[in-house]
Amino acid sequence: MGSAGTAGLTLFAADVSQQKVRRVSNIGLEVTVRELTDSLLAEMKLPQNDPEGRPVTYYALLEREGRQLQSWEKLGDVVQSGDRVVLQPNIDAGRIRPACGGRPH
Amino acid sequence: MLDGFHRYIIEFHSEAGLPLGQVAVEVDFAPALEWTRLAGVRSGRIAFADYDGPVSVVPLWHVTLSRPYVQGFRVQWNSKETGRFFCDFSTGYFKGLVASASTLLVEAGKLEAGDRFIYLITAYPGEPEARPNGEGFAIEDIAPAISVRQSALSRFVHSASVQGCFEPELHPVFIPGRVLAEVTSLTQEAQKIETGGFLIGHLHHDAAAPEVFVEVTAQVPATETVREQSRLRFTSDSWTAARNAILLRHKGEILLGWWHSHPVKYWNCKDCPPEKQKTCALSQGFLSEHDRSLHRTVFFRAWCIAMVVSDVSYGDPTICVFGWNRGILDPRGYHILNSSVAESNIVSVAGLPSGGNDAREA
Numbered sequence A: 001m002g003s004a005g006t007a008g009l010t011l012f013a014a015d016v017s018q019q020k021v022r023r024v025s026n027i028g029l030e031v032t033v034r035e036l037t038d039s040l041l042a043e044m045k046l047p048q049n050d051p052e053g054r055p056v057t058y059y060a061l062l063e064r065e066g067r068q069l070q071s072w073e074k075l076g077d078v079v080q081s082g083d084r085v086v087l088q089p090n091i092d093a094g095r096i097r098p099a100c101g102g103r104p105h
Numbered sequence B: 001m002l003d004g005f006h007r008y009i010i011e012f013h014s015e016a017g018l019p020l021g022q023v024a025v026e027v028d029f030a031p032a033l034e035w036t037r038l039a040g041v042r043s044g045r046i047a048f049a050d051y052d053g054p055v056s057v058v059p060l061w062h063v064t065l066s067r068p069y070v071q072g073f074r075v076q077w078n079s080k081e082t083g084r085f086f087c088d089f090s091t092g093y094f095k096g097l098v099a100s101a102s103t104l105l106v107e108a109g110k111l112e113a114g115d116r117f118i119y120l121i122t123a124y125p126g127e128p129e130a131r132p133n134g135e136g137f138a139i140e141d142i143a144p145a146i147s148v149r150q151s152a153l154s155r156f157v158h159s160a161s162v163q164g165c166f167e168p169e170l171h172p173v174f175i176p177g178r179v180l181a182e183v184t185s186l187t188q189e190a191q192k193i194e195t196g197g198f199l200i201g202h203l204h205h206d207a208a209a210p211e212v213f214v215e216v217t218a219q220v221p222a223t224e225t226v227r228e229q230s231r232l233r234f235t236s237d238s239w240t241a242a243r244n245a246i247l248l249r250h251k252g253e254i255l256l257g258w259w260h261s262h263p264v265k266y267w268n269c270k271d272c273p274p275e276k277q278k279t280c281a282l283s284q285g286f287l288s289e290h291d292r293s294l295h296r297t298v299f300f301r302a303w304c305i306a307m308v309v310s311d312v313s314y315g316d317p318t319i320c321v322f323g324w325n326r327g328i329l330d331p332r333g334y335h336i337l338n339s340s341v342a343e344s345n346i347v348s349v350a351g352l353p354s355g356g357n358d359a360r361e362a
Helices: A033-043 B030-042 B091-107 B153-157 B177-190 B236-249 B274-279 B289-298
Strands: A009-015 A021-027 A057-062 A067-069 A084-094 B006-014 B019-025 B055-061 B069-079 B083-090 B117-125 B138-142 B146-150 B160-163 B173-176 B196-206 B211-221 B225-227 B231-234 B254-262 B305-310 B318-325 B328-332 B334-337 B345-349
Touching: A021 A033, A033 A057, A033 A084, A033 B138, A057 B236, A084 B236, A084 B254, A084 B289, B006 B055, B006 B091, B019 B091, B030 B055, B030 B069, B030 B083, B030 B211, B030 B318, B069 B091, B069 B117, B083 B091, B091 B117, B091 B328, B153 B196, B153 B211, B153 B334, B173 B177, B173 B318, B177 B196, B177 B211, B177 B254, B177 B305, B177 B318, B177 B334, B196 B236, B211 B236, B211 B254, B236 B254, B254 B289, B289 B305, B289 B328
Parallel strands: A009 A084, B146 B196, B173 B211, B173 B334, B254 B305
Antiparallel strands: A009 A021, A021 B138, A057 A067, A057 A084, A084 B231, B006 B019, B006 B117, B055 B069, B069 B083, B146 B345, B160 B334, B196 B211, B196 B254, B225 B231, B305 B318, B318 B328
């Protein structure tokens, strides 16, 4: 499905707020979704662990198809140059330990 | 682009002044940068579309202890068009880091849990870590698109009443009474399980004032969540559903914030006397560490807000709104919008087209 030339794919990536946007270019067809996501998380400085140290899971939503890409999929098989992916976390609110008389944390 | 990089170290001392140890910390300056940018835009000193101007963060050296001790830091925005603009921040900005770092001293046996201590912040020039390289591909920043409406603040103020303490240093936030009623109702319906959703609406700019303000137009209940008594997980599908809801409404709204409930009266507090509950920290609106982390991750723009609805046993649910205040998430006042305000001119700030949060009516 990929329509890359010799220079590789170019796509746009955004965080879930759509306020951090990156252009990713020269992507090899063999690069996996996980490899792309890992690089973007680090580059966008998105937290990869929650406050208790548990890993935060992010999914890459391919806007053109409205589906979440699987981490093992090769980009050359699933995206087209100019596509836009959104990194969306499974992220928790709350997780307090209610205790009368104690400060919430 | 961030200049003036320094490494920061927290020095801990006992109340008697004895040294307890040092902890190197990685300071997240992004909220301070966002605050400075919004302050600059609000005062007409920074353009809305100015995202990649050179920014420097420099220590403000302590007037009595002198270098390397700091009494705060300065974020300076260097705009090609409008010159320099800066905001100063106190060491209060480091409070969260200090609290986290102090736990290391407790683990090391140098502090007992609950001990009081004195801390000092030091800074040393350094080099930032190199940006990570992709797997052979190149990654570059693109200015995001933000839908901004040109509107007169006065028209909103005349249709609203102030709720809570309103600080002039904070941008105005307008929330319709019906949205407050909806989140209250949803909280009560959820009973002992946490619930929540997204606050959507418009970002406004009044160039004449000058002022930037937020208008919440609706709340979108979060779907595809995992809900428990003291936990609410927003899944990847929750974000997709929120974006789809915004697109379906076709009103050019953007994601402004989020809300969630605290079913306080179903927590352990239910057995406490009402008078004690009224002053209990759990009954007040608060953000947990996870709430703050979520807000920092998704709602890092200085104009974003969070709302907590506390379902207390001694009366109707209470609502507390939080927002960024000099880079720190604090409770804040807001305006309750009593009636709708006429449509204003919509202007889309240049950026990458597409995406659910982009203006399409421009």
